[in-house]
Amino acid sequence: MPVRVYVIDDHEIVRRGLLSVLEIVPGIEVVGDAPNGRVALDEFLPSPRPPADVVLMDLVMPVCDGISASRELRKRFPDLRILVLSSFGDLRYVRPALELGVSGYLLKDAPPETVVEAVRAVFDGRLYLDQRVSAALSAxxxxxxxxxxxxxxxxxxxxxxxxxxxxxxADVLVLSERTTRTHISHLLTKFGMRSRIQLALWAHTNGFDADAPTG
Structure with a gap:
């Protein structure tokens, strides 16, 4: 089954550029696009299941911005993968997006092959951060x-x-899910953190995913 991708960006030239890149990639199917979050929400929210697997989301848009749209989409479809593609790498934009639980954050000057790589990564359930964003978070x-x-x-x-x-x-480490949750709770306590997302961001930016076990 192909990865179904939906693009949301208020700049038509950017949107069309992304569509032209993604439409020719094997294993990826572009299922729609929208000029702002409101148009996308009107299409997504009435459906019992999301029409896409991955949403490419701009942040600064008229009518309904990317943060507001992502919040509503995450609330309605918790498993939907949202990949931010923004002109802004400032942590004032990055942190609110990641705290919502988006699956990745890229800057718009990323080359086409990086966008494709990121789409596939977040579809597989991995967090994908632009190297510059990751470095800023780490610092x-x-x-x-x-x-x-x-x-x-x-x-x-x-x-x-x-x-x-x-x-x-739990599956990778051959544990029960309850035991896994207990370990995560202990980690949050030891690190003095309040949320799993905060823990994941710290661990990712500090290279803890480099040698993770794979089962």
């Missing part, structure tokens, strides 16, 4: 000591960094 985060982590907690942290769900982590 902004305070270093957190990890010496006190157990071997199992390190394994869980590496898989959290890759964006895996609790059930997926």
């Amino acid at each position: 902004a985060e305070k270093s957190t000591p990890v010496d006190g982590l157990t071997r199992r907690e390190r394994e869980v942290l590496r898989l959290v960094a890759r964006g895996l769900s609790s059930q997926d982590i």
Whole structure:
């Protein structure tokens, strides 16, 4: 089955450019596009299932911006993959998007092959960040000591960094989902963090996903 992609961007030339790139990629099917979040929401929300697997989302748009649209889409379709493609790499834009649970963040000067790579990565359930965004996040985060982590907690942290769900982590490590959730809860306590997204971002930007176990 092809990856179904929907593009939301208020600049027609950008939107058409993305469509022309994606439409010729094997394994990707462009199912629609919209000039702002409101048009997209009107198409998505009445459906029992999302018409796309991955949404390419601009952030700054008239009528309904990318943050508002992403919030509504995530609320209605928690498993929908949203890949932000924005001109702005400032953390004032990046953090609110990631805190909503979007699956990736790219800058608009990314080459076409990177956009395709990111689409496939987020479809597979992985977090995908532009290298410059990742570097900015890493520089902004305070270093957190990890010496006190157990071997199992390190394994869980590496898989959290890759964006895996609790059930997926349990499957890889041959644990129950309840045990996995307990490990994640302990990690949040040890790192002094409030959310799993915050933990995943820290782990990802600090390279914990580089040698994650794969089962």
